[in-house]
Amino acid sequence: MLISDRCYQLTVALQSMSTRISCENAQMASTQLIQCASNILTAVNGPLQERTIVLDLDSSRANTLPTDYDTDLESEWSNPNLFADGNDFSRATIDKNRNIYYQKQLANEITNQTNKIISLLTSSLNIQLNIGQNSTINTSQTFMSLSTISINSLSNKQIQQIDNAQFNIPSNININITNNSAISIRSIMNTLASFDKSQSNTNLSRLISLSILDQYGNQLPFETNSNQTIQLIIPRDQNLLIPDMILQNVTSTNTTLQNQLFYLSYINITNQLSISVHFEISPLNINLAYLFIYKFDQTPLLNSSINLIDGWTLFCPSSNLTNETIYKYFMNNQQTSGHQSLIFGLRELNSTEIIDYCSNNNNTNNDLPITDEKFNFTSNYQLRIYTSGCYYLDQNNQYKSDGVIVGSLTNHYETECLSTHLTSFAGGFIVLPEPINWSYVFANAGFMKNKTIYLTIICMSIAYIILMIFGRFKDKKDIEKLGVTPLPDNDKS
Structure with a gap:
């Protein structure tokens, strides 16, 4: 200090x-x-x-x-x-x-x-500084840019920092100042985001900030509406190492998991701050297509008679496969907010379904390929799931996520944030461990396959009930002993 x-x-x-x-x-x-x-x-x-x-x-x-x-x-x-x-x-x-x-x-x-x-x-x-001039400070730990412009030049302006960090100002800005006034724009980037006690996972993020100042150095309140937000790009540490994708040996489950229409997996998304979830699926056979469904806090169900899902998408090789041969799916923090878990299912489309739903843009009505047949995987795939978040520092130097949305341009090395106000921002990032095989859990939850577990739980429950009854009996006896016992009167007259 x-x-x-x-x-x-x-x-x-x-x-x-x-x-x-x-x-x-x-x-x-x-x-x-x-x-x-x-x-x-x-x-x-x-x-x-x-x-x-x-x-x-x-x-x-x-x-x-x-x-x-x-x-x-x-x-x-x-x-x-x-x-x-x-x-x-x-x-x-x-x-x-x-x-x-x-x-x-x-x-x-x-x-x-x-x-x-x-x-x-x-x-x-x-x-x-005069209008049109700027001053830049670039050191090993921080970047600071200060420029003076007219208020009319702020609309649709891009403020660029190093490592692709940037602010993109929309046209519908709302600042309480006259149109011919000069303002100062100060943008700062620190190489390490500040720490707080929440589960922000910002230890790999830069901290960027943008301030609009009047001619006296006072910060001007700056807001936009939700239709035209301020776009922020927050880079991460350039030395970040991304874990390899995890092989999902789904072909071995074709015979072991009976009557399962989807290969289900479970992930925990409980967090103090809202997060986005990003799926990356790399098929070993790039000619295959998949149907992806999910449900928050419950198991998704989809067949000819039940449609209990929160969302779905088709992974078609002709339209959704990236140059890295990866299928990607993204849920922003508004979708996941308020939920504790996410169960998603995947099944491989057969050749007929690929023709009907993936070839030549046949699926113009966005119809679901529904079937009552058990899934059948002909090839395995690799999976990676990571979460991200957009957070800003409040007056107590604590991260908040309300009013900030994670954008679809978020990737391994930077987070896109959409905000309606300006302050200091950081991006959360963490690669999740392998999800729990929910299909295997359901298929192997029977008594015959888990005798030891079930018998242990039953015995402990019975012992607890017996001890509770015995304790209650003893409590009644103790209460009786505390009472006053009346004695017979010796004077019978």
């Missing part, structure tokens, strides 16, 4: 002399100061985002007895419930979470101070 304070003091000194120095000197000093601030911000967020190791000195300081330990009865340091992981009160867990707790407090302080430094540097550089 000492270094951050010194950077802030130097920034205040630069701002005080900004009218008396040249543009080149202001640019050079601003570059050094913003590099100082961003280095500290990355250093404090690195261990929290599990991108760097925790320093022994930091851990030691966090777990050293405070000087007021004996007098402060409400000290957070001595509250184990604050640092325990559920029922895990082990020393290692307490020490680890206590360090994270104080590291997060420090990160919030440094984030707030960094925002003040950026505001002061913006003021120092803005004095040197």
